[in-house]
């Protein structure tokens with residue numbers, strides 16, 4: 055067999071059913087072998103970045119490694135953003151790149167790039183294969199590493215001569231690495247310590263993240279929560295790990311998270327406008343923070359030393375390098391979270407927690423009442439250029455972006471898989487859709503990569519063809535990978551896209567309004583000479599891809615148009631025109647505290 059055929063046989067042995075691959079001189083040998091595979095569907099994205107994001111969408115929706123492939127040089131570098139994204143959000147991804155023949159490496163050969171070196175800081179592991187006999191072992195290791203422990207991206211760089219060499223492959227039994235223990239278990243001593251802390255606590259709170267989802271620990275978490283009555287807030291990565299419709303859910307926290315979740319962590323303070331004023335506490339936050347499968351990201355913590363300043367912190371993570379990285383923990387535990395939560399749930403069932411935390415639950419209920427996620431048509435919207443340009447005489451028909459997400463939530467009964475781009479629309483998606491299950495919100499959280507939404511939706515739809523998969527996107531983000539409409543149409547992947555089209559790079563514009571007196575620094579996406587026009591025209595653009603698209607400007611048309619989109623068994627774009635004047639609230643400015651939170655809608 056040739057090296058390429060061996061590679062494809064190895065992918066089949068790993069159970070790969072789909073690969074997102076864009077060919078070129080250094081990888082076409084592998085494409086030739088893929089044409090002969092009966093088990094693997096090769097999807098041709100229209101840009102390697104789209105392929106990498108699609109593979110990630112597949113992986114996030116299923117938990118199984120997504121696979122993407124590109125040729126050497128520019129093909130490989132086009133994968134880098136996707137690889138970095140998978141690294142930041144711990145997504146299992148196997149990225150395969152063709153490389154120039156070994157004899158040409160280091161000679162500045164045509165389309166030679168040191169992709170191994172270039173991706174070193176953003177991979178869990180990487181390989182440059184130099185011997186055809188290593189292919190079976192390396193592919194097996196790559197999948198094992200990508201999918202076990204804390205998942206992440208693994209790169210395999212395969213020179214063309216190795217693809218062309220021939221040998222009789224020997225497939226090894228199982229991967230084994232000295233020192234790699236992907237399944238650490240907390241001791242009973244440590245877990246008992248947690249139970250002791252809960253017994254002593256008056257205001258315990260769970261702060262959970264993507265680790266619960268990648269660790270498949272949602273069921274164990276629910277058992278633990280229902281046995282202890284400890285309220286739960288999550289990161290954006292953790293949305294759906296615990297049902298957001300559950301009475302003990304505090305939705306998600308952080309820069310644009312729920313005010314009540316942020317207060318529950320750090321306490322409620324008198325609002326201040328100047329960060330040099332002292333912080334005056336109104337109500338206590340958590341005295342015990344159970345940080346499970348989280349990494350104290352700055353978008354969650356704000357000024358990190360003020361984050362849960364007066365609480366005891368228990369931090370459980372599978373990755374020892376997360377412990378004490380951003381925030382010191384009083385009780386750090388390295389463990390698989392599924393094991394730890396399952397064991398904890400068992401322990402509290404045998405020896406129930408005596409505390410009822412009644413006062414704490416009442417405080418949280420009051421906070422929820424005081425500051426729910428909300429919006430209304432403000433004066434600013436009424437007086438905006440948007441109204442003059444598009445809604446003159448029909449002002450009451452204006453569609454706010456939040457309404458669109460709420461309508462989608464109703465029409466899909468909260469059961470769709472959603473992807474997003476990056477920006478305001480991403481935050482509103484997370485705020486106004488309540489996620490009931492893990493793997494329902496697929497979003498570029500850590501890297502914040504615009505252009506993620508639609509290709510990720512394609513990957514998720516390929517993996518879950520019977521689910522409704524909807525990308526809620528921004529006009530800026532959607533345009534960054536708009537070419538994937540071709541992939542959707544040609545491959546018959548019926549992923550839907552809703553563009554919350556505000557004609558602006560809305561999130562940057564929000565910061566301009568807050569911190570730069572509204573001075574626009576290249577954040578307008580429309581045609582300045584013709585502001586009444588919607589630019590670019592997604593209807594004609596989608597038409598050229600043979601993808602149906604409707605534009606919605608008036609509230610009265612929204613629901614029916616969205617239903618048509620949902621009912622379609624083809625890809626579909628819904629271009630919803632919304633005002634640019636909306637700001638995402640709550641908002642804790644970067645590196646500030648809960649006392650600086652703007653939360654009134």
Ligand SMILES: Cc1ncc(C[n+]2csc(CCOP(=O)(O)OP(=O)(O)O)c2C)c(N)n1
Nearest residue numbers: 477478479502504528529530531559560561
């Ligand atoms: C690839 C990339 N480039 C730049 C940014 C910086 N950025 C963050 S949000 C944003 C605006 C996004 O605009 P849009 O997609 O229209 O979403 P909106 O905020 O308007 O909802 C920008 C430019 C980014 N996150 N990713």
Ligand SMILES: [Mg+2]
Nearest residue numbers: 528529558560
């Ligand atoms: Mg926008």
